[in-house]
Amino acid sequence: MPLAYAMNKSALSAALLLAVFIVPSYAADFPRKPIRIVTADAGGGSDFVARLIGQGWTAAWGQQVVVDNRGGGTIAGDIVAHAAADGYTLLYYGSTLWLLPLTFKLSM
Numbered sequence: 056m057p058l059a060y061a062m063n064k065s066a067l068s069a070a071l072l073l074a075v076f077i078v079p080s081y082a083a084d085f086p087r088k089p090i091r092i093v094t095a096d097a098g099g100g101s102d103f104v105a106r107l108i109g110q111g112w113t114a115a116w117g118q119q120v121v122v123d124n125r126g127g128g129t130i131a132g133d134i135v136a137h138a139a140a141d142g143y144t145l146l147y148y149g150s151t152l153w154l155l156p157l158t159f160k161l162s163m
Contacts (some may be wrong), residue, residue, distance in 0.1 A: 086143065089119040094147045095131040097124035105147040 092109055094101045102124055109120035125131045131146060138144035 086116055086118040088143060089121055091121050091123055091138075091144045092147050093123045093125060093131045093135050093144065095125055096149065097126065101147055101149050108147070 090109075090112065092105045094105045096102050102122065105122045109122050112118075112120045123134075125134060131148065135144055135146040
């Protein structure tokens with residue numbers, strides 16, 4: 056058992072060391088294009104907070120952040136679900152997001 060524990064510990068150490076050197080090189084050029092935050096609350100609290108976040112990220116990254124307001128409960132989530140999985144389309148939604156699958160059927 057001690058040999059297996061040592062091998063697992065060595066593998067974990069190697070993976071962490073690899074992550075420390077490789078992950079920053081991938082993240083160094085993010086973002087390369089505008090980021091889109093999709094929300095369903097035009098003019099409400101979620102819209103306000105998404106715009107504050109967008110302004111902060113624009114100042115920090117030097118890349119434009121667009122807040123895209125879409126009406127309806129599931130429309131914003133559906134747009135983000137069908138977007139490219141590249142990290143440039145984000146969903147900002149209120150605390151009732153967990154209720155949506157119980158009330159609507161998504162078109163996936």
